[in-house]
Amino acid sequence: MRTPDNKLAVLLATAAFFSGALPIVSGCASAPPAPRAVKAAAPAPLLQRFASEPAPTPRFLDPERGRRLRSVTAEVQGLAQRAAERERLPALALGVVIDEELAIQKVTGVRDVALGGAVDEHTRFRIGSITKALTAAAILRLRDEGRLSIDAPAARYLPALAGVVYPTRDSRPMTVRDLLTHSSGLPRLGVFSPASTARDVTEREILATLDGFGLESAPGTETSYSNLGYSLLGLLVGRAAGVPYRRYVHDALLAPLGMRDAAWDGAEVPSASLASPHVRAGGAVTPIRPWRLGASESTAGLYASLSDMGRFIGFQLAAWPARDAPETGALRRSTVRESHMMARNGSAFPAAGGADGPGLGWHVREDCDLGHVVFHNGLIDGFSASVILLPERGVGVVSLANVAGADLESLNEKVLGKLQGTGAMVARVVPPSPSVRRAAQAVASVIGRARTDLLDRRLRPGWFPEDHLTTLRQELRDVGSRMGACALDGSAMVESATSARFGLRCEHGALSVAVRVDTSPDPLITSLSVEEQTGATAWEGARRNARPARCR
Incomplete structure (x- = not known):
C-alpha cells in the first residue's frame, strides 16, 4: 500500500x-508574486571585426x-x-x-x-x-x-x-x-x-x-x-x-x-x-x-x-x-x-x-x-x-x-x-588553416633548391634577425642536399589556428615542418623548424608532448 x-x-x-x-x-x-524589474543601463554598442578568412572548423574525420x-x-x-x-x-x-x-x-x-x-x-x-x-x-x-x-x-x-x-x-x-x-x-x-x-x-x-x-x-x-x-x-x-x-x-x-x-x-x-x-x-x-x-x-x-x-x-x-x-x-x-x-x-x-x-x-x-x-x-x-x-x-x-x-x-x-571502446568517441580534429598550410608549402618549396632566400618574403620582418636568417638558409640548404625536393604529404598535427606541424615527403626520406604565423591580414611566418622523420618517431613524440604534462 x-x-x-x-x-x-x-x-x-x-x-x-x-x-x-x-x-x-x-x-x-x-511561483512567487511577479517581481519588479530592475532598470538596467543600455549596453554600449560593441564593434567587432571578423576575419575575412574564418578559422577552420574542427570536424570528425570518421564517416562511420x-x-x-x-x-x-x-x-x-x-x-x-x-x-x-x-x-x-x-x-x-x-x-x-x-x-x-x-x-x-x-x-x-x-x-x-x-x-x-x-x-x-x-x-x-x-x-x-x-x-x-x-x-x-x-x-x-x-x-x-x-x-x-x-x-x-x-x-x-x-x-x-x-x-x-x-x-x-x-x-x-x-x-x-x-x-x-x-x-x-x-x-x-x-x-x-x-x-x-x-x-x-x-x-x-x-x-x-x-x-x-x-x-x-x-x-x-x-x-x-x-x-x-x-x-x-x-x-x-x-x-x-x-x-x-x-x-x-x-x-x-x-x-x-x-x-x-x-x-x-x-x-x-x-x-x-x-x-x-x-x-x-x-x-x-x-x-x-x-x-x-x-x-x-x-x-x-x-x-x-x-x-x-x-x-x-x-x-x-x-x-x-x-x-x-x-x-x-x-x-x-x-x-x-x-x-x-x-x-x-x-x-x-x-x-x-x-x-x-x-x-x-x-x-x-x-x-x-x-x-x-x-x-x-x-x-x-x-x-x-x-x-x-x-x-x-x-x-x-x-x-x-x-x-x-x-x-x-x-x-x-x-x-x-x-x-x-568503439574507438569512435574521439575529439574533433582541427584542420590546418589555409594561411598555415600556405606557410608550410612555402617552406617545402625551397627545400632542395638553391635559392632558399626566396622564403624570406614569407617571414615576418623583425622576427628573424639577419644572423638567424643566414643560419636558417644554410640549414634549409643542408637538409635539401640530403633529402632532395620535398612536398607536403597531407598529414598534419594542428596546435592552434596559427600553428601546425606538417609532414613532408622528400626524394630521399621524410621531414616534418612546424610553422607558426601571425594573425595580420597577410599572415607571415613568425616561427619555423624542420626535423628529419624516422618512421613515426617524430609524430609520436609530438603527440606525447601535446598532452598535458600531468597526463604523460
Missing part, C-alpha cells in the same frame, strides 16, 4: 539533505563515427538494466546523445512501487541540481540582453544581500559571478527548510536568511557548493526579467528548446506521466511526498523527461565548436561555451591526473582520457539524476531515477567506457 506520509522515509531524506550527504537542494512549487558509436546500443542498455536491478531503482531512464540526437535510450521500471505504471521517454523525473544549469543559462541570457552584469555586486539586484556579514575587512562585494561559480562565501543552505511537503518555501524566508548572515569566506577566494546561492539567483532572474523566474525560464529556454514535458509543479502533471519520489530504508523502497521548494525552485526544482533532457543535452553539444554558422538557439553558442569553461580551478575533490572546478551552472573537469568534461548531478526528495557532456567529442549521457541516492554518475561513466 502507498505510504506518502512515511515519517521514517521523510526523516532519512531530510537528514541526508541537511548533513550535506546529498549534493543538491532547493527548488519548486507555486555515428554507426560505430551506436553499435554498442545493446551493451549500454544491458548496463542500465543491471544497474536498475542492482540498486533496486523503481524506474530508470538513460539516454545517450550523439551530436544533437537522442541516439540510445533505455527506460525500465515503474512510476510508483505501490501503484505501478510503466515509465517511458516522456515520464517526468525531478532533475534536482541540474536545474542550476538552466538557472545559470537564464542569468547569462539576461546578461546578453543587457539587463544585468554578472560582474556587478549582486546586492545591486537583490538589496537584501547588503545584510550579509563579510568575514574580513578587505573582502570585496559579492558579485553575480560569485553566486554562479559557488565562490560567494555563502554556505550550502540558508536557515529556511526546503524539505517541507506541506507548504512552499517563500521569497520572504529566503531573503530573511541574509540579515546578519555570516559568509564562510571572502567572495572569490574559495569554492564551496551553495544551494542558497542558486536560490538567490532565481530571485535575481525575476528582478532583472520583470517576470517570475519560472515564466522567464519557460519562455526564454524551455519552450524554444522544445522541452514540452518540463514542469515545476508535480501536482500539475498527469499522474500517468509523473514518476513518484522514493527512498530506501530498512531494505524497502518506499514512496514519499515531494518537497515543495517554492521560491527556491531555481536550485533544484525542475521536472523533465528523458525526451526533454535529450533536447537539452543536444542544445549544449550544438554550441561546439566555434564556427561562422548563424545563431539559431535559445542562447548564443559563445555563451553556452562560456558556461562550459572552468571559471575557477578548485574542488574539494580534485580529479587524479586532471583538474576540475566550477563552470557557470556546471562542473568542469579536464580529464586525461576524455578531455574536456562538463557534468552535473542532481539528488533531491526521492530522485537522482546525472548528466555528463563531452563537448569536444559530441557525446552526452543522462540518467534519471525516482529514488534518492542512486549512483547514476558511475553508471554514466560506464556507458562512456562502452562508447570509448
Whole structure:
C-alpha cells in the first residue's frame, strides 16, 4: 500500500539533505508574486571585426563515427538494466546523445512501487541540481540582453544581500559571478527548510536568511557548493526579467528548446506521466511526498523527461565548436561555451591526473582520457539524476531515477567506457588553416633548391634577425642536399589556428615542418623548424608532448 506520509522515509531524506550527504537542494512549487524589474543601463554598442578568412572548423574525420558509436546500443542498455536491478531503482531512464540526437535510450521500471505504471521517454523525473544549469543559462541570457552584469555586486539586484556579514575587512562585494561559480562565501543552505511537503518555501524566508548572515569566506577566494546561492539567483532572474523566474525560464529556454514535458509543479502533471519520489530504508523502497521548494525552485526544482533532457543535452553539444554558422538557439553558442569553461580551478575533490572546478551552472573537469568534461548531478526528495557532456567529442549521457541516492554518475561513466571502446568517441580534429598550410608549402618549396632566400618574403620582418636568417638558409640548404625536393604529404598535427606541424615527403626520406604565423591580414611566418622523420618517431613524440604534462 502507498505510504506518502512515511515519517521514517521523510526523516532519512531530510537528514541526508541537511548533513550535506546529498549534493543538491532547493527548488519548486507555486511561483512567487511577479517581481519588479530592475532598470538596467543600455549596453554600449560593441564593434567587432571578423576575419575575412574564418578559422577552420574542427570536424570528425570518421564517416562511420555515428554507426560505430551506436553499435554498442545493446551493451549500454544491458548496463542500465543491471544497474536498475542492482540498486533496486523503481524506474530508470538513460539516454545517450550523439551530436544533437537522442541516439540510445533505455527506460525500465515503474512510476510508483505501490501503484505501478510503466515509465517511458516522456515520464517526468525531478532533475534536482541540474536545474542550476538552466538557472545559470537564464542569468547569462539576461546578461546578453543587457539587463544585468554578472560582474556587478549582486546586492545591486537583490538589496537584501547588503545584510550579509563579510568575514574580513578587505573582502570585496559579492558579485553575480560569485553566486554562479559557488565562490560567494555563502554556505550550502540558508536557515529556511526546503524539505517541507506541506507548504512552499517563500521569497520572504529566503531573503530573511541574509540579515546578519555570516559568509564562510571572502567572495572569490574559495569554492564551496551553495544551494542558497542558486536560490538567490532565481530571485535575481525575476528582478532583472520583470517576470517570475519560472515564466522567464519557460519562455526564454524551455519552450524554444522544445522541452514540452518540463514542469515545476508535480501536482500539475498527469499522474500517468509523473514518476513518484522514493527512498530506501530498512531494505524497502518506499514512496514519499515531494518537497515543495517554492521560491527556491531555481536550485533544484525542475521536472523533465528523458525526451526533454535529450533536447537539452543536444542544445549544449550544438554550441561546439566555434564556427561562422548563424545563431539559431535559445542562447548564443559563445555563451553556452562560456558556461562550459572552468571559471575557477578548485574542488574539494580534485580529479587524479586532471583538474576540475566550477563552470557557470556546471562542473568542469579536464580529464586525461576524455578531455574536456562538463557534468552535473542532481539528488533531491526521492530522485537522482546525472548528466555528463563531452563537448569536444559530441557525446552526452543522462540518467534519471525516482529514488534518492542512486549512483547514476558511475553508471554514466560506464556507458562512456562502452562508447570509448568503439574507438569512435574521439575529439574533433582541427584542420590546418589555409594561411598555415600556405606557410608550410612555402617552406617545402625551397627545400632542395638553391635559392632558399626566396622564403624570406614569407617571414615576418623583425622576427628573424639577419644572423638567424643566414643560419636558417644554410640549414634549409643542408637538409635539401640530403633529402632532395620535398612536398607536403597531407598529414598534419594542428596546435592552434596559427600553428601546425606538417609532414613532408622528400626524394630521399621524410621531414616534418612546424610553422607558426601571425594573425595580420597577410599572415607571415613568425616561427619555423624542420626535423628529419624516422618512421613515426617524430609524430609520436609530438603527440606525447601535446598532452598535458600531468597526463604523460
